[in-house]
Amino acid sequence: MKRVGFRWLARGSCRHSEAMTIRGGSRCSVDFPAMVGVIHHPERGILLFDTGYDPAFIAETHSFPERLYRWTTPVSIGPELEWRQWIAAQGVDPADISGVIISHFHGDHVAGLRHLAGLPLYCARAGLDNLRRPGRFRRVRQGLLAGLVPPACDEQAQFFEQAPEILLPDAFTPFTSGRDILGDGSLLAVELPGHCPGHWGLALRTQDDRYLLLAADAVWSARAIEQRRPPPRLTTALLGDTPMYRTTLDRLHQAHVRNRDLVILPSHCAQAAARFEQGGSDGN
Numbered sequence: 001m002k003r004v005g006f007r008w009l010a011r012g013s014c015r016h017s018e019a020m021t022i023r024g025g026s027r028c029s030v031d032f033p034a035m036v037g038v039i040h041h042p043e044r045g046i047l048l049f050d051t052g053y054d055p056a057f058i059a060e061t062h063s064f065p066e067r068l069y070r071w072t073t074p075v076s077i078g079p080e081l082e083w084r085q086w087i088a089a090q091g092v093d094p095a096d097i098s099g100v101i102i103s104h105f106h107g108d109h110v111a112g113l114r115h116l117a118g119l120p121l122y123c124a125r126a127g128l129d130n131l132r133r134p135g136r137f138r139r140v141r142q143g144l145l146a147g148l149v150p151p152a153c154d155e156q157a158q159f160f161e162q163a164p165e166i167l168l169p170d171a172f173t174p175f176t177s178g179r180d181i182l183g184d185g186s187l188l189a190v191e192l193p194g195h196c197p198g199h200w201g202l203a204l205r206t207q208d209d210r211y212l213l214l215a216a217d218a219v220w221s222a223r224a225i226e227q228r229r230p231p232p233r234l235t236t237a238l239l240g241d242t243p244m245y246r247t248t249l250d251r252l253h254q255a256h257v258r259n260r261d262l263v264i265l266p267s268h269c270a271q272a273a274a275r276f277e278q279g280g281s282d283g284n
Contacts, residue, residue: 001169001205002186005040006212008265008273009090011052012081014073014108021220021268023229031076032268034108037101037214038090039204041186045098047122049202049214050267051112053077060107060147065140069107083115101181101189103216103267104199105131106143117152122181122189125159127198142196143239160189160200168203171211171262174254178203192218192252194236194245212263213255218248222272225264228253 010033018025021032037049055077061070080086087094099120103109105127113121131144132154139146163179168188172178178188188203195217202214219225230249236242255262265272 001188001203001211002042002184003205003207003209004042004186006204006206007038007040007090008276009036009038009052010034010270010273011036011054011086011112012057012075012077012108013053014075016073019232020235021231022224023232031270032220033270033273035265035267035273037202038092039101039187041098041182043184044182045096046092047098047187048100048116050103050109050216051100051116053081053108054111054115055082056114056148057107057111057145060111060145065137066145066147068140069143069145073108075108083112101187101202102127103201103214104196105149106196106217107145107148108143109216109267110145110148113149113153117150117156119156121153121157123157123159124189124191124198124200125157125161127196127200128154128157128159130197141238160191163189169205169211171259172203172213172255173258174251175203175213192216192248194218194241194243194248196240199240210263211259211261212265213252215252215264215266217267218245218252219266219269221266221269222264222275224249225252225256225266 013031013033015029018030019027034052036052039047061067100116102123160179163181165177166180168178178190181187181189190201190203192201201216204212230246233242236245
C-alpha cells in the first residue's frame with residue numbers, strides 16, 4: 001500500500017448513555033467525540049474522512065421532527081468548530097483539500113459537507129440512495145439529515161461499489177479485499193455492514209508504517225472490539241441490521257486478536273484516539 005500522512009482529530013461531540021453503545025455499559029451519559037481523519041496524500045493533497053459535527057447540525061435540527069435527533073443525542077459544538085476557524089486551527093489550507101470520504105450518512109459524519117460540496121465525494125451508493133429516500137420521520141429515526149448533504153454532493157459522488165476491488169495486506173485479516181477508491185492502492189474502502197445501509201470503513205498505511213482500519217460506527221469503542229460486546233439489540237435494530245452488525249464485530253475482534261500491530265479506530269472512541277495520538281501501535 002502507498003503510504004499516506006494521517007491525523008485523527010475530534011470535531012464536536014455528543015452525549016448519551018453508554019448502555020446504548022455496549023452491552024452491560026453504564027446508564028450514565030458519556031461524551032462521544034466525532035472524529036475526522038485528515039489524510040495527506042503524496043500526490044492528491046488532503047482528503048478528509050468524514051466531517052464530524054458542524055454548526056450546520058444545529059440549524060438542521062431546529063424544526064420538528066429533525067429536532068428529535070438533537071434531543072436524543074445532545075451535541076456540543078463550540079464556536080471554534082466554525083469551518084474556517086476549525087480548518088485553520090488544523091493548519092490546513094482549504095485549497096489543498098481534494099476530496100472527502102464519507103463512511104456513512106449519519107448527521108455526525110456529514111454535517112460539514114456543505115463546505116466541501118464542489119469536491120469529489122467518495123461514498124457508498126447504497127448510503128446516498130437511502131439518504132435521498134422520502135420520509136422525514138424515517139430519516140430522523142435512522143440518524144439521517146438530508147439537508148446536510150447539498151445536491152451538488154450527489155453530482156460529485158464516486159461510489160465505493162464501482163471502484164476496483166483489490167486484495168488487502170495480511171495485516172487486515174480476516175478482511176481480505178477493499179475498493180481502491182483513488183486507483184493507486186493508497187486508500188481502500190472496506191465494507192463494514194450492519195450499522196446502517198452503505199456503511200464502510202477505510203484501510204490505509206501511514207508514513208510511519210502503521211496499518212490503520214478506520215472503523216467508523218461499526219463499533220462505538222475499542223472495548224467493544226476487545227471484549228466482543230455489541231450494543232443492545234434495541235440500538236442495532238433501530239439503526240440497521242443486528243445479525244450483520246454482530247458479524248462485523250466478530251470480524252473486527254478477529255482482526256484485533258490476529259494482528260496486534262493493526263490500529264483499529266472507531267469514530268467515537270476517545271481512548272483509541274488518545275492511544276493513537278501517543279504513537280501506540282495497538283490502537284485497539
